[in-house]
Amino acid sequence: MSEKVYGLMAEFDSPGAVLRAAEQVRSQGYRHWDVFTPFPIHGLDKVMGYRNSLVGWVSLAGGAFMFLNVVGLIWFANAFDYPLIVGGKPMFSAPMTFVPAYIMLIMGAAVGALIGMIALNQFPRLHHPLLFKKRFEGATRDKFIIVIGAKDEKFCATQTRQLLEAIGGAHVEIVEDQE
């Protein structure tokens, strides 16, 4: 095969099976590997060793940014640049700023959450070596797929294949790196 190898993929039939298999892969000391599932599996985050996602912080930053900006804008617009007395109310006060600032906080936080998710997942990505594999289509249907990357130090075409088969993986296949 002239093409470079991206990794080895193996198929599992149930979320329970893939969860156990992932534990095994992890205990074997692999680092560049991933699990592809049709829906989020409870407990997989822990096995993969993921900490709390940064999305929440991006969202908080977006919300805080918008809140402060809107408060600033209202002060600038209604108290500094274009002061206008309405009903004898003060030019700038907390009650008048809170509602729009709070609403825009929600807007900022929501956009932040989406941008955070897109950025952390490196979307949009219209090309991926796995998307060329016919069997990988099962990963959005009813199959659970573990892929061990060729980049991994421990990766060895034969030994890794043996491991994947030993932990119950079916249809172990090589994934070509089609760059």
Next chain:
Amino acid sequence: MSELANIEELKKLAPPAELRRAPVVEGNQGLGWLTDKLLAFAEAKVPLWWKILFAIAAFCATVIFPVCLFYQVFTGVGVWGNNHPVMWGWDIVNFIWWVGVAHAGTLISALLFLTRQHWRTTIGRMAEAMTVFSVAMAGLYPAIHVGRAWFDWFMFPIPNSNGNWPQFKSPLMWDVFAVNTYLVVSSLFWFMGMIPDFAIMRDRATTRVRKGIFSILAMGWTGSAWQWHNYEKAYVVLCGLCTLLVFTVSSIVGLDFCTAQLAGWHATIFPLYFVIGAVFCGFGMMLVLMIPLRKACGLENIITKSHIDKVAKLTLVSGLIINYIYLMEIFIAWYSGDPYERWVFGHRFFGHTYWYFGFLLIAINVCVTQLLWFKKIRSNLAALFVIGLLINIGMWSERFVIVVGSLYQDYLPANWSKYHPTIWDIGLYIGTLGAFFMLYLLFVKFLPMIAVSEVKGATPQGDPHHPLGGADKGGRP
């Protein structure tokens, strides 16, 4: 053999049938079956009923709607029935009604997610779509009610050569932000929820065009653990934010009214009143949409009777809160001793002009709602469909009673006048209804109308701690 014995043991430990929760999906089929079933409608040929309904909706949306819209914009607000002292007529009534319809959608998709109600997965997406489209319809009304729609940009804080800025001390200004935020956030939430399902449709696409479109929409989703990890976090955050919006947007619409010095409007209960009214009305709309769709798309196993029963119960709860608020409003009007308040409330129900809307309000929102106490009614789909329609009419009447009922007879009898909608009011309303249903039909046909990945996660086959999901020992039965 040992595994089987294990399952038998687990069955013995399981709670008795009456204590068990109804399954999210009936039939206990596999994940592959679910995928086929849920996407069957979007991938099949366009059925005849869809074409007929679409033709009707599209006629309203592309002929009646633009004609009424452009005539109003080119001529002026005078083509509507709005005139002194009733400056808010059908346009604001319909605005509140559409915002209200939106709220139940967000409540179902966001609040029920936060409370971990798994049954919401089957109807959440349909509810979100309802939200997005109805907020869009709602946003249109204030935009053209200002009269000179080409100056709408004055409402946004944009630096301009006149050197003036919007006035942030007015709740009407807050409304601009609230409705726009609601539209943006609910659209984002709707879109983000669909990304994994776009990937499913991409992988199942049979034509190059479909494959191309869904590849772009899915943005390269592979379903890796890392992607789900970030996605789930973003989803929870967006759910939390959307839940805040449920309670904020209609509150601000309520503030538009309660800051006005008008008998019948100047009440602190209004923000709550509008939120609950909105949710109640939206649940009615949900019943109207859900019941025929489940039949037409063959989703009886997915949107089960138990789910519809739960929606009906939520409708009942929000209806009872609304009834309590009606009672409070009337009580406070009497207890305040304010002759104007008493006058307005008396005329809402016993006046000679708009008493029929007051009558509809009592007959539907108070009386018909009580039918939902009975399990027989809640399991009768035809009855629920009719009740859903009636609730929409009832809530529309309520908004009419609030808006016009307070305006047409204010403090100064010399000021009194009557309000009658013109054909342009009616046409625009029909147009927005058409646009809503046209968008909804397009959504149902071409997008994943049920959150496939979420439903899979809510089945026993998708639970790694369930014997059917491949749990090796223990696990929950």
